[in-house]
Amino acid sequence: xxxxxxxxxxxxxxxxxxxxxxxxxxxxxxxxxxxxxxxxxxxxxxxxxxxxxxxxxxxxxxxxxxxxxxxxxxxxxxxxxxxxxxxxxxxxxxxxxxxxxxxxxxxxxxxxxxxxxxxxxxxxxxxxxxxxxxxxxxxxxxxxxxxxxxxx
Numbered sequence: 001x002x003x004x005x006x007x008x009x010x011x012x013x014x015x016x017x018x019x020x021x022x023x024x025x026x027x028x029x030x031x032x033x034x035x036x037x038x039x040x041x042x043x044x045x046x047x048x049x050x051x052x053x054x055x056x057x058x059x060x061x062x063x064x065x066x067x068x069x070x071x072x073x074x075x076x077x078x079x080x081x082x083x084x085x086x087x088x089x090x091x092x093x094x095x096x097x098x099x100x101x102x103x104x105x106x107x108x109x110x111x112x113x114x115x116x117x118x119x120x121x122x123x124x125x126x127x128x129x130x131x132x133x134x135x136x137x138x139x140x141x142x143x144x145x146x147x148x149x150x151x152x
Contacts, residue, residue: 066111067143073108074152077119077135080104091130095119112139112149120150 077095080103084092087101098104110118118138123131139149 063144069111070137070139070149071152073111074135074137077104077108081132081135085130090128091124091133093131095121095132095135097132110137110139112137112141 077098080098081091084098084101084103092098092101095107099106107116107119109116115138120136120138121132122134122136124133137149137152142148143152
């Protein structure tokens with residue numbers, strides 16, 4: 001004999017009925033799949049605390065990186081000016097002469113002022129030797145070490 005739904009089971013005369021689940025009542029609260037307002041507020045408070053710790057460190061590191069780039073750019077341009085003087089016996093008349101003579105690929109952008117035109121050229125004591133003896137940043141303000149950007 002086959003066993004299955006609606007058939008006699010082991011000869012006892014009982015029939016198997018499918019197990020039916022009772023429908024949930026509208027009075028019984030169902031677990032919700034959404035977040036509660038308290039849960040959202042707690043998560044937002046945790047994120048706010050983490051941001052108050054991380055953001056000052058981030059801005060400090062950005063300023064530190066800009067200062068490092070400025071120091072490197074000044075060093076490279078001063079080296080290019082010295083090489084130009086060693087090759088030609090005079091200093092360049094303008095910064096673009098360093099690019100034209102292939103001492104630099106391009107005039108770097110001042111990372112503090114974010115401009116290529118803010119560089120301040122220092123002329124040599126003898127004007128017959130050229131017009132760009134040294135280069136300084138035109139940025140206003142002080143660095144993290146307390147020195148002025150224009151004095152570097």
